[in-house]
Amino acid sequence: MAAVPILDVSHLVKTFDITGGFLDQLVWRNGRLSRRKTIVRAVNDVTLSMEEGETVSVVGESGCGKSTLARAVMGIYPPDSGEVRFRGERIDGLPPNRLRPYRTRMQMVFQDPYASLNPRMTVQAILEEPVRFHNRGISAGEVKDRVARAMMQVGVDPSWNDRYPHEFSGGQRQRISIARALVVDPEFIVADEPIAALDVSIQAQILNLLMDAQQDRKLTYLFISHDLSVVRHISRRVAVMYLGTLCEFADKETLFASPRHPYTQALLSAIPRLGAKGFSHVKLKGEVPTPIDLPPGCVFHTRCPHAVKVCFEEIPKPLQCANGSLVACHRVADGSI
DSSP, X not given: OOOOOSXXXXXXXXXXXXXXXXXXXXXXXXXXXXXXXXXXXXXXXXXXXXXXXXXXXXXXXXXXXXXXXXXXXHTSSOOSEEEEEETTEEOTTOOHHHHHHHHTTEEEEOSOHHHHSOTTSOHHHHHHHHHHHHSTTOOHHHHHHHHHHHHHHTXXXXXXXXXXXXXXXXXXHHXXXXXXXXXXXXXXXXXXXXXXXXXXXXXXXXXXXXXXXXXXXXXXXXXXXXXXXXXXXXXXXXXXXXXTEEXXXXXXXXXXXXXXXXXXXXXXXXXXXXXXXXXXXXXXXXXXXXXXXXXXXXXXXXXXXXXXXXXXXXXXXOEEOTTSOEEOOHHHHTTOO
């Protein structure tokens, strides 16, 4: 019997209504005044699953829905439709009191540590808060011990616990954010571009910290990033998104060696390669469409060099390829590319 995935996302959809006030809704159309809603289609029918102990990275251009997907998985954004299951138990749409037990098992590390840490609280208070909230009746000594262990694991001196976030560097603040996630002993962590705002040398330290914590605690990571070199280093499998749609999902060796979806090919061709001969960069035509008004059919057809009539009319269904990749492309399905 196959093991139950630690995370199973099925046909997830998330939209945002940014219509605004009454006057913002009024438009003149066909000789009459009418009202129009403005809907951002951030995540469109995304399906993926994760096994315990692995790292799955989600990549794509800015605005493709990576962070929205992460927040929908964590219950920060309630999905419009679809399902999110954690160890086989459905958690989307749960009220706060029923979702609370999952908060110790599922944690999140945000991109900007300065924005995610309370500037009016000391590091000790920041790290103690989740421990006390999720462990009612725990002794003060045990709380301090757990906080000290978490701080030492991430490389922050416990003697600095009376300092405030602004007294630390960006890398140190991100270490504190990771400690806040680890202090409640989670099983699953969403890391939403945790190194994007850091210097390159600090990025390597934070990545090593995350990988060491994963090995020590048997953690599972959903890693959001736009840095393909980082993704290749840390991931087991990679999901590629474009305009809220999952284009390709494969293990990293397969994806980087033989990408199938045209967008994945273009994305990987943009990686600088020193000394590479005969290398050609795939140049995409046109501009990225707005998620407010998605094109019909395949959302990538407006920029795809291989698009044909069916791409303009029908949304492609994910196809399991011979190399193990899951690809949503009409031209891959008919064997043209």
